[in-house]
Amino acid sequence: MIRTNNLAFKYDRNGAGFNFPDISLGPKENLLILGKSGIGKTTLLHLLAGLLSPIDGSIEIDGIPTQTLSNRGLDRFRGQNIGLVFQKSHAIRSLSVTENLQARLFFAKKAISRTVIPDLLEHLDLTDCKNQKIATLSEGQLQRLGIAMSVVHQPKIILADEPTSSLDDENCNSVMELLIHQAKANNANLIVITHDHRIKPLFTNTLML
Numbered sequence: 001m002i003r004t005n006n007l008a009f010k011y012d013r014n015g016a017g018f019n020f021p022d023i024s025l026g027p028k029e030n031l032l033i034l035g036k037s038g039i040g041k042t043t044l045l046h047l048l049a050g051l052l053s054p055i056d057g058s059i060e061i062d063g064i065p066t067q068t069l070s071n072r073g074l075d076r077f078r079g080q081n082i083g084l085v086f087q088k089s090h091a092i093r094s095l096s097v098t099e100n101l102q103a104r105l106f107f108a109k110k111a112i113s114r115t116v117i118p119d120l121l122e123h124l125d126l127t128d129c130k131n132q133k134i135a136t137l138s139e140g141q142l143q144r145l146g147i148a149m150s151v152v153h154q155p156k157i158i159l160a161d162e163p164t165s166s167l168d169d170e171n172c173n174s175v176m177e178l179l180i181h182q183a184k185a186n187n188a189n190l191i192v193i194t195h196d197h198r199i200k201p202l203f204t205n206t207l208m209l
């Protein structure tokens with residue numbers, strides 16, 4: 001569950017301000033946020049992830065007002081409850097696929113069943129490359145690993161920043177299907193920001209910035 005109220009942000013004192021429309025998502029609800037380049041989509045996503053702090057308004061995730069947390073508390077909260085999907089892989093190149101997922105779990109400091117990693121690898125068709133180093137993966141395998149890394153710690157919210165903008169139609173569909181499936185399997189809210197209108201039909205909730 002996620003709720004924002006009168007969220008406002010400025011990068012610097014004298015710069016232009018952002019005032020974002022309120023978001024209210026119940027359990028397992030997904031949201032697609034659309035808007036032209038530069039309108040503030042990534043800024044909103046970073047506010048929701050606690051990577052930026054609002055100058056006004058509030059964000060509540062599963063009943064917790066995140067602005068009341070200390071910096072350390074917010075880091076811990078993010079590590080445990082938020083899954084971030086980026087356009088480019090953030091995997092550690094010197095580690096294997098499995099080791100990257102183990103590292104993500106280690107940093108989340110959450111007690112999660114040992115079977116989660118093999119199950120996830122199976123679902124995302126990564127079992128065959130589980131011991132490979134990141135540099136040896138194909139683009140498609142890297143994208144699927146990015147999704148695996150965003151859900152392995154069973155977050156409450158998955159935030160995806162332009163996950164499909166550089167993909168052809170076929171890969172665009174399969175990445176979105178995997179994300180939606182993984183969000184559902186984890187009982188998580190999925191919020192995707194994009195200017196890629198191809199994925200609009202996959203969402204019932206959309207917000208135009």
Ligand SMILES: Nc1ncnc2c1ncn2[C@@H]1O[C@H](COP(=O)(O)OP(=O)(O)OP(=O)(O)O)[C@@H](O)[C@H]1O
Nearest residue numbers: 011012035036037038039040041042043044194195
């Ligand atoms: N760190 C920063 N410092 C100052 N201004 C920034 C910073 N990051 C982004 N901006 C500005 O804030 C505005 C919104 O940027 P943001 O990245 O949120 O837009 P966006 O809608 O995600 O754009 P795009 O679709 O092109 O990725 C832009 O004008 C951008 O130049």
